[in-house]
Amino acid sequence: MRMLSAALALAAAIGFSAAATAQDYPTRPITMVVPFAAGGPTDTVARLVAESMSKTLGQQVIVENVGGAGGTRGAGQVAKAAPDGYTILLHHIGQATAATLYRKLPYNPATDFEAVGLVTAVPMTMIGKPGFAPKTMAEAVDFVKANKDKVTYGNAGVGSASHLCGMLFMSSIGTQMTTVPYQGTGPAMNDLVGGQIDLMCDQTTNTTGQIKGGKVKAYAVTTKDHVKSLPDLPTMQESGLKDFEVAVWHGVYAPKGTPKAIVDKLNAALDVALNDPKVVARFADLGTEPEPKDRRSPAFHKDFVVAEIAKWKPVIQSAGVYAD
Secondary structure, three states: HHHHHHHHHEEEEEEEEHHHHHOOOOOOOOOOOOOOOOOOOOHHHHHHHHHHHHHHHHHHHEEEOOOHHHHHHHHHHHOOOOOOOOEEEEEOHHHHHHHHOOOOOOOOOOOOEEEEEEEEEHHHHHHHOOOOOOOOOHHHHHHHOOOOOOOOEEEEEOOOOHHHHHHHHHHHOOOOEEEEEEOHHHHHHHHHOOOOOOEEEEHHHHHHHHHHHHEEEEEEEEEOOOOOOOOOOOOOOOOOOOOOOOOEEEEEEEOOOOHHHHHHHHHHHHHHHHHHHHHHHHHHOOOOOOOOOHHHOOHHHHHHHHHHHHHHHHHHHHOOOOOO
16 A cells, blocks of 8 residues: 555656646746758748747747658657757658558657647649740640650659659659659759759649749749749649649648647747748748648647558659658
8 A cells, every 4th residue: 555655746846746737837848849951941931930930938949950761850850859858850741651662661750759739731842944945834834745864853852742742743644754753952953953863743832933033934833823922834634634633731840758748838829820921921821821720739630640651652652752
């Protein structure tokens, strides 16, 4: 009985300590890991959100770029971090696709994180180098089919959003192109603008400025609806690629075991950020918008990741492209 009483007392003390810690949280800066290079589209989203969340939480949310291995290096670092709310992750669709793309993944995207909330679903655009011959998306498809051994498609590396879009595109047209993987979006975009590669598909957060500046040739958006910031661009479906739809959703995560009270505080700060007029306006400039209120909860986010893992699994398996 004495042992039982001691055990119960210890459990109560631990519970009280955890509750007190959650109540005081945060008392120091929070690190938001972005598993990609600085200056890329996911980094842009993270820095906008982090700045606003810092004001709500009363502590700075510092963005740390931990690139490599298609986003799995940074995600793995957060999965192993202390579940105290001081190390969090902002990742994109790759959080779900990594479950199939990497056959020896050292963490489980569905179970090794606490979902905090979805942030935004960024449309993508199919773009070409300035002198690329086709004038429309339909012409581009015909051109790729007729010149598949000569056309080059650039992406930001295995597991990147541009890689996933490329796989879906090649699967949709039944034709493989020569793919050129880069170490990040920046180098790939530089080579596209310079004419070293022919095609690329990337997020509007990274392509809108290049399109409006006339530095690349824009063909179509990958969402079922038009993008407000690029109203003249047709959708892939309007261009003849039926059922082609992809948006790069982003979410915030904490390590598994992070107290619910801390997750709720992070979610509340994220919610404020996504209602911040400055964030909303900047997102609009980049061709995206915050996720609706009903998609921001931890519960919705958790179920959504599981559903996305199931959605992308057959696409990746059909392509037969793995990162290991």
